[in-house]
Amino acid sequence: MSPTAGHAQYDQETEVTQGDDGRWHGHLSPRWNIGENPNGGYLLACALNAMARSVDHPDPLTVTTHFLRPGSPDAPFDVDVQVLRSGRSVSTVRATLAQQDKVRVEMLATFGDLEQNAGIDTELDPRPTYTLPPPPDCPLRSGQTQGLHLPIMDRLEVRLNPDHARAGESEDAVISGWIQFADGRAPDSLSLAMFADAFPPSLLTRLGVIGWVPTLELTVQVRRRPAPGWIQAEFHTADLQGGRMIESGMLWDQAGHLVAQSRQLGLVMRRDN
């Protein structure tokens, strides 16, 4: 895949336009695929874009996404957005992304203004648990895994902690690393939820190569508008029951501030499932 020229691949490829009926329309690019299917975070980003354009507040504070069916790549999509409440300090909004009249993702989010203080002044800003070497010392996440082609790795540059990158070598189920847009676009409060879905599953580092980890639900709380530059991320899984895992993540910006927390419910399937 040859990269698109310019600095706005993500913006072009999540673009939505509003029809006369109020519905938003766009086209899923195949360049954000994991194998044959669009990455879930990319579907989320397209719908979140339509949500953001439907409210007055600039930042998503909390975004929950349920993944009902895989998306169809290189195909049009529609997003129905409903503003449930538009208040002074926050707006709550839901969205349904559909293709061929089948719901693919359903989302519920609250938007606000991260630059405005909403309560007390005390700050608690947790640091990463694990030491992470600088980006040049962390290997790139490969565009090939388990026989799958990952075009999304031409869009996102993901660098993995060498201490966490090897399957099944860690006592803890943890993965950490760096992420940025491959074309140099700066991160913003809208792109962090998508970043939180772009790393390999942290269980890999404890259980070894596992087959398929479909996400049922992902909730991301955005904590601060990120500074330009790399985003540092850390994900861990301590809870796996009945084939269902909870993975929690934290993302920091280059200035060292926590910018997002994430948590997902996923299924953990063997490769032959």
Place this chain on the structure above:
Amino acid sequence: MSPTAGHAQYDQETEVTQGDDGRWHGHLSPRWNIGENPNGGYLLACALNAMARSVDHPDPLTVTTHFLRPGSPDAPFDVDVQVLRSGRSVSTVRATLAQQDKVRVEMLATFGDLEQNAGIDTELDPRPTYTLPPPPDCPLRSGQTQGLHLPIMDRLEVRLNPDHARAGESEDAVISGWIQFADGRAPDSLSLAMFADAFPPSLLTRLGVIGWVPTLELTVQVRRRPAPGWIQAEFHTADLQGGRMIESGMLWDQAGHLVAQSRQLGLVMRRDN
């Protein structure tokens, strides 16, 4: 307040009946109030009840609730439920609880069957971080706080870890304790989300008495059907920025298994706000 006879206060007070138009109807009891307003977890429980009765799968796997406006106590409510997808292994459903045509809570949940294994057999079942004395050695959560009457504490018996119960005495922002229905009703997969909203804010133990911590969003993942008896809970807050906190919680049953994880986005206001 005199307690209702029998063992089903919660079931009576979250009861919903379906109208001819498919809408669910019920009446909010003032017995679950925190001060003048119904507890958010109680609103959630009423709407979740309507959701559960609208799908074939028995257990909520993940439940996200956005709190848009306080509920009105001792007043009727309506719940609109929409099943977004009813699949073989899971169903995804949304609900809007309104009173006087104003949305109070909006919810998005996926239901499944926690007794069915959905993937690999490996189990990771994390234990509590802090030592918790047995229930008789943990003081009851008071039905009075900061001049507020808490009728809900006649419905739920909450016992707090004496090491965590005192305001502003802990280095960590953590609170732990026990919870059960006051009338002896057994916990189930549907009541855990409500339990996750019944403890004092964990920031209290680090910051001292704080005024008011309205929850914007609460997501609870249910991990296992609880055994009968006490539920043990642990909540911590490491992230407070711009007056907004993220509090994460874990709940275990009397058999020692993790039965739920929770995370909420809340505002942290001074008492005079």
